[in-house]
Amino acid sequence: MPERTPEFFSSPAPRIIAHRGLAVEAPENTLLAFLKALSAGATHLETDVHATADGIACISHDADLKRLAGRDVRVEQLTMSELRRVDLGEGQGFCSLAEALDAFPTARFNIDIKANNAVDPLVRAVREAGAVQRVLVTSFDERRRRSAVSQLEGVATSASSALVAKAIGALRIRNARMLRRILEPVDAVQVPERFRGVRIVTPRSVNLLRSAGVEVHVWTVNEPADMERLVAMGVDGIVTDRADVAVEVLTGTR
Secondary structure: OOOOOOHHHOOOOOEEEEEOOOOOOOOOOOHHHHHHHHHHOOOEEEEEEEEOOOOOEEEOOOOEEHHHHOEEEEHHHOOHHHHHOOOOEOOEOOOEHHHHHHHOOOOEEEEEEOOHHHHHHHHHHHHHHOOHHHEEEEOOOHHHHHHHHHHOOOOEEEOOHHHHHHHHHHHHOOOHHHHHHHHOOOOEEEEEOEEOOEEOOOHHHHHHHHHOOOEEEEEOOOOHHHHHHHHHHOOOEEEEOOHHHHHHHHHOOO
16 A cells, blocks of 8 residues: 555554544543543544534534434534533533644544535634644545545545445446546545445455555444454454544553
8 A cells, every 4th residue: 555644644553543532431522532532542533523603613423412412403503602611511512623633732633524514614723723634534425525625735535425335336346447546536435344234344345445545444343353353354444432442452452
């Protein structure tokens, strides 16, 4: 595989990517969850952003507050100041992407852009933090992904749903040239092991994807045996809710 230039890829594989931080005695996607993940030894933090009413990139997986705070209101309807005051437990409220990048200045962030109006706020936060080299930006939406990448020269990025679907088609017919062409704009493919009952991640698919010049990250993997099996298969990164377990399993500190 070609050498990766962004700092995001500078640590040795396998990459332990903490899904929404480490939500063990900490609310997901909060500064406390990120601190717990990094303290446990995670190499990367996976998170998500929406835009607030005042145009700030807010870290939140959901578009609304129903699941986490029991409130029937959307992130985009509140200002960042209002969101910070929402009690998520353990003394935590919502935080902005800028705050997270500032709080953990050496951490690598894998950021999923969840809404069209979050693209420009994300770009602004990453630029102002000088964090282009230590983040990976992605989105299930290809236009959203391209828009962010076009404004952040040199940033790492992973495939959108549309690119993944095309890549799976190329994998099925074992067309390595087509696969490389499809994945040329991205640095990584981040996929579940199975989708709708069909196994996507196999030794053959991992080999073909890596030969196409991208890393393979699998989500969301929480069982130790699955972590070990996937890494043995050649997977470059494990996206997990249990970064603490992954560190023990994959670094031999158990």
